[in-house]
Amino acid sequence: MLSTIAFSNHKGGTGKTTSTINIAAVLRNKGKRVLVIDLDPQANLTYSLGVTGVDATVQDWLIGHSGLDECLIQTEGLSLLPASVSMVNSEDVLKKIPNYSFSLKNKLSQLDYDFVLIDCPPAIGSLTRIALTASDYVIIPMLLEILSIQGLSQIMKFIKDIKITSNPSLEILGVLGVCVNESRKLTSEVLGFIDFAYKVDVFNNRIHNNVKAAEAPSFAKSVIDYAPECTSTKDYKAVTDEILKKIEFS
Amino acid sequence: MLSTIAFSNHKGGTGKTTSTINIAAVLRNKGKRVLVIDLDPQANLTYSLGVTGVDATVQDWLIGHSGLDECLIQTEGLSLLPASVSMVNSEDVLKKIPNYSFSLKNKLSQLDYDFVLIDCPPAIGSLTRIALTASDYVIIPMLLEILSIQGLSQIMKFIKDIKITSNPSLEILGVLGVCVNESRKLTSEVLGFIDFAYKVDVFNNRIHNNVKAAEAPSFAKSVIDYAPECTSTKDYKAVTDEILKKIEFS
Numbered sequence: 094m095l096s097t098i099a100f101s102n103h104k105g106g107t108g109k110t111t112s113t114i115n116i117a118a119v120l121r122n123k124g125k126r127v128l129v130i131d132l133d134p135q136a137n138l139t140y141s142l143g144v145t146g147v148d149a150t151v152q153d154w155l156i157g158h159s160g161l162d163e164c165l166i167q168t169e170g171l172s173l174l175p176a177s178v179s180m181v182n183s184e185d186v187l188k189k190i191p192n193y194s195f196s197l198k199n200k201l202s203q204l205d206y207d208f209v210l211i212d213c214p215p216a217i218g219s220l221t222r223i224a225l226t227a228s229d230y231v232i233i234p235m236l237l238e239i240l241s242i243q244g245l246s247q248i249m250k251f252i253k254d255i256k257i258t259s260n261p262s263l264e265i266l267g268v269l270g271v272c273v274n275e276s277r278k279l280t281s282e283v284l285g286f287i288d289f290a291y292k293v294d295v296f297n298n299r300i301h302n303n304v305k306a307a308e309a310p311s312f313a314k315s316v317i318d319y320a321p322e323c324t325s326t327k328d329y330k331a332v333t334d335e336i337l338k339k340i341e342f343s
Numbered sequence: 344m345l346s347t348i349a350f351s352n353h354k355g356g357t358g359k360t361t362s363t364i365n366i367a368a369v370l371r372n373k374g375k376r377v378l379v380i381d382l383d384p385q386a387n388l389t390y391s392l393g394v395t396g397v398d399a400t401v402q403d404w405l406i407g408h409s410g411l412d413e414c415l416i417q418t419e420g421l422s423l424l425p426a427s428v429s430m431v432n433s434e435d436v437l438k439k440i441p442n443y444s445f446s447l448k449n450k451l452s453q454l455d456y457d458f459v460l461i462d463c464p465p466a467i468g469s470l471t472r473i474a475l476t477a478s479d480y481v482i483i484p485m486l487l488e489i490l491s492i493q494g495l496s497q498i499m500k501f502i503k504d505i506k507i508t509s510n511p512s513l514e515i516l517g518v519l520g521v522c523v524n525e526s527r528k529l530t531s532e533v534l535g536f537i538d539f540a541y542k543v544d545v546f547n548n549r550i551h552n553n554v555k556a557a558e559a560p561s562f563a564k565s566v567i568d569y570a571p572e573c574t575s576t577k578d579y580k581a582v583t584d585e586i587l588k589k590i591e592f593s
């Protein structure tokens with residue numbers, strides 16, 4: 094039973110990439126077959142898995158320029174469809190495909206995994222559109238700060254538009270607090286505001302601020318593999334269990 | 344003597360917006376006439392200055408759809424050319440202008456300020472291209488973390504391309520460390536790596552992690568006005584003095 098989950102937020106630096114790689118690693122450790130897709134020209138997810146010098150990107154696969162076997166990379170027990178900075182031309186390139194919004198959805202239907210996790214760029218554009226059109230669920234990672242609330246507003250409008258135009262069954266699994274410092278007054282104020290102003294679930298578990306999560310990419314590993322006992326690993330395990338419960342009952 | 348400075352980084356959440364508003368406020372307090380331009384469809388800068396319900400954006404002005412008087416807003420002692428989420432269509436809209444890369448440069452030549460500060464989106468696209476083409480200087484705000492190094496690499500390649508194709512006199516004023524925690528080993532490792540791997544100046548002064556900087560937007564003020572005695576204010580004053588020295592001797 095394939096579940097496709099997008100990690101999306103217009104706001105930059107909210108833990109989209111860090112959440113994609115770490116939730117993927119927890120699922121892998123539970124024996125799930127996981128494909129991660131890097132849809133960001135920054136290619137942080139690709140880099141975090143130790144992959145450099147990418148010739149064939151996920152965009153090349155989508156436009157039919159390269160076959161799956163040329164693009165797909167096995168790394169750290171995960172399958173990866175990588176990105177590279179060549180994808181900064183995505184607005185021009187992808188829109189040439191007829192019905193481009195559905196390009197990823199159509200291609201994914203040929204694949205066989207338990208979970209597909211999609212890392213989105215900090216932009217409301219064609220890459221995020223194809224990710225959300227292809228997904229069963231979207232998780233919105235965010236810092237619990239003021240400017241993040243503006244980003245939440247924008248991504249939720251965009252999700253609403255996607256549900257109307259190309260994917261009525263897209264479900265928001267929830268807002269995921271990332272890099273959280275519980276002792277800040279700002280943290281509880283932002284949570285209270287989200288509760289008051291938005292009809293959206295917020296994950297009970299949060300990912301706390303922990304330098305191990307920021308160090309892991311230089312070891313080309315998830316923090317789950319780099320520091321199995323640290324707070325970030327415990328946090329991501331708890332969040333992944335919460336995701337599995339939500340999916341089970343959705 | 345007009346100095347135009349872009350705050351740019353492909354990486355998300357690196358303090359581009361926070362640096363634009365706070366350095367603008369410090370310059371204003373020194374009696375400079377400052378125009379800030381929000382070139383990000385997220386419109387965080389616009390929001391941080393208490394401006395909502397924007398009808399005419401900087402993009403409308405650039406494409407000749409609205410006059411300067413319809414777009415320009417006076418707020419907190421600064422002039423602002425605002426953004427809104429309508430600018431997510433910038434790739435399509437701007438590229439219709441002949442020689443679009445020069446659109447901002449040409450329009451700015453009619454204006455009379457001491458400083459123009461441009462807040463860029465976390466993207467290497469048409470908005471960042473017009474910003475860098477119009478600027479004398481670029482500052483690269485970054486977190487001192489691993490994934491930021493990848494962003495630095497990408498933005499420096501892009502700056503090199505801009506210098507060749509549209510703005511040979513563009514100068515990198517420097518990399519600005521933002522949200523810095525000096526006690527982390529990661530901080531000094533990243534600084535050491537930048538020093539070793541890149542021919543780029545790094546500001547001696549850094550902006551340290553301080554919750555006041557994150558709280559300020561909810562008061563529609565710069566942190567300079569919101570919390571004049573806090574660490575972030577002292578940091579931004581020191582950085583602004585460093586900018587003025589660098590410009591004087593460049």
Ligand SMILES: Nc1ncnc2c1ncn2[C@@H]1O[C@H](COP(=O)(O)OP(=O)(O)OP(=O)(O)O)[C@@H](O)[C@H]1O
Binds near residue numbers: 325
């Ligand atoms: N729990 C955490 N604790 C400390 N640092 C973290 C944590 N999660 C992520 N980081 C760091 O914060 C920065 C931003 O995280 P990340 O790159 O995952 O965000 P993003 O939303 O994918 O950013 P972008 O919008 O640029 O794609 C990175 O340097 C990352 O290593």
Ligand SMILES: Nc1ncnc2c1ncn2[C@@H]1O[C@H](COP(=O)(O)OP(=O)(O)OP(=O)(O)O)[C@@H](O)[C@H]1O
Binds near residue numbers: 215238359465553
């Ligand atoms: N010195 C600081 N201390 C603590 N928090 C900070 C500091 N500077 C910025 N922040 C917070 O960090 C987050 C990211 O900052 P900011 O929005 O300025 O980055 P950005 O590079 O403009 O992001 P984007 O790529 O989304 O445009 C914001 O919530 C901001 O309030």
Ligand SMILES: [Mg+2]
Binds near residue numbers: 110111137213214
């Ligand atoms: Mg990312």
Ligand SMILES: [Mg+2]
Binds near residue numbers: 359360383462463464
């Ligand atoms: Mg910004």
